[in-house]
Amino acid sequence: MTDRHLLSGTEPDLARDAGHPEPxxxxxxxxxxxxxxxxxxxxxxxxxxxxxxxxxxxxxxxxxxxxxxxxxxxxxxxxxxxxxxxxxxxxxxxxxxxxxxAESDPSDxxxxxxxxxxxxxxxxxxxxxxxxxxxxxxxxxxxxxxxxxxxxxxxxxxxxxxxxxxxxxxxxxxxxxxxxxxxxxxxxxxxxxxxxxxxxxxxxxxxxxxxxxxxxxxxxxxxxxxxxxxxxxxxxxxxxxxxxxxxxxxxxxxxxxxxxxxxxxxxxxxxDLPTMWKHAGAAALSLAGGLAVSFALPALLGEKRKGTR
Incomplete structure (x- = not known):
């Protein structure tokens, strides 16, 4: 793990990390x-x-x-x-x-x-x-x-x-x-x-x-x-x-x-952008999973009903 292109923390080689080879x-x-x-x-x-x-x-x-x-x-x-x-x-x-x-007394x-x-x-x-x-x-x-x-x-x-x-x-x-x-x-x-x-x-x-x-x-x-x-x-x-x-x-x-x-x-x-993107990605995956289940569940239930007839 390198220190290049950080969004926070100590940055020891700023110009070089920005793409300047010999700054x-x-x-x-x-x-x-x-x-x-x-x-x-x-x-x-x-x-x-x-x-x-x-x-x-x-x-x-x-x-x-x-x-x-x-x-x-x-x-x-x-x-x-x-x-x-x-x-x-x-x-x-x-x-x-x-x-x-210096210290002072407002009453003086x-x-x-x-x-x-x-x-x-x-x-x-x-x-x-x-x-x-x-x-x-x-x-x-x-x-x-x-x-x-x-x-x-x-x-x-x-x-x-x-x-x-x-x-x-x-x-x-x-x-x-x-x-x-x-x-x-x-x-x-x-x-x-x-x-x-x-x-x-x-x-x-x-x-x-x-x-x-x-x-x-x-x-x-x-x-x-x-x-x-x-x-x-x-x-x-x-x-x-x-x-x-x-x-x-x-x-x-x-x-x-x-x-x-x-x-x-x-x-x-x-x-906090990296953390925010991680949370956003997790939320998107959860949403996608929920949508997939919502579409797949009726189909699975339909197949189960056909099998019991």
Whole structure:
């Protein structure tokens, strides 16, 4: 029993199992939200390079954000999350940064300090990509870099991929019904260049490179933040044995995933397909057996009656 073409679990050789004989190292994004300044340079660069149409200027009133979320015309989205954090004096008398979690008494009348959690969200390029698994036309495919890309000229607009994504990333464009999402600038990768969003990020919040190297770098960054007193710093989507087999785009967060609009424990929606097909097959066999008996029994009873005459 080999590990090829699994729908869940650890996948050690992703691109090769997808049919690429000599693939390069798998690449991805590491987004360090602790240094994101919300400039939206990544959004602009993504739109400009990929010629993505505008998606309106409808502010929600809940944030300084007009793009609101990922979609067919928003492949990078910078979230602005406003939080009140208590202002607590540090042991040396200085004001503790609002970045640090601290205990507070709501009855003391202190309103706390405002902090913004800013995070550039993107398609996760899952190891086990349900959108790819359910696509009936082959429009979605796994590249030699381990990324997942939509071929817009093959997409028939069926929309199966939309509910399949555990992150709600992929979306159909209302104008023609076809699905679109981040390609991790597949054309740039083929030319040896980094994606446009990572190239444009002024603080290196978005880092691009071989996925294994990024995971090591991210672990060191978390240790650094913990040593500085930022106890809430955590990684999201980096584990190769999580519900989607690990993400090709993972994040360093400063609060729980739910605060950023991310599912806390994402699971690939096609994980149970083999079991479901087994049950469906067993049910079909039972139905076929019942039908066969229902047709054969009257004939057998008729023969028995003839024999007793």
């Amino acid at each position: 390069p190292p798998r690449v991805g994004f590491f987004t360090d939200t602790s240094v994101c300044i919300g400039c939206k340079a990544c959004e602009v660069a993504c739109k400009e390079w990929n010629a993505i149409p505008q998606d309106g200027l409808s502010l929600t009133g809940m944030s300084y954000d007009n793009t609101q979320g990922l979609g067919a015309s928003t492949w990078r989205h910078v979230a602005f999350i406003e939080q009140q954090k208590p202002q607590v004096p540090a042991p040396d008398g200085r004001t503790r940064l609002p970045l640090v979690e 009348g202190a309103g706390g300090e405002l902090r913004w959690l800013m995070s550039s969200d993107v398609c996760k390029h899952c190891t086990h990509a349900a959108c790819l698994d359910v696509c009936p036309t082959g429009s979605l495919f796994r590249t030699e870099f381990g990324t997942v890309v939509v071929q817009e000229d093959i997409c028939n607009g069926c929309g199966y991929c939309v509910p399949a994504c555990p992150y709600g990333v992929i979306e159909q464009r209302p104008s023609d019904g076809r699905a679109f999402k981040c390609t991790m600038c597949y054309d740039r990768l083929g030319a040896g260049q980094e994606p446009a969003c990572a190239k444009a990020c002024p603080t290196e919040s978005i880092q691009f490179g071989p996925l294994d190297e990024l995971r090591e770098r991210a672990a060191l960054r978390v240790d650094q933040l913990h040593a500085a007193g930022v106890d809430d710093a955590r990684l999201y989507g980096h584990e190769p044995d999580d519900g989607v087999g690990g993400d090709g785009a993972f994040f360093l967060l400063l609060d729980k995933p739910e605060v950023y609009g991310l599912p806390p424990n994402p699971v690939v929606t096609t994980r």
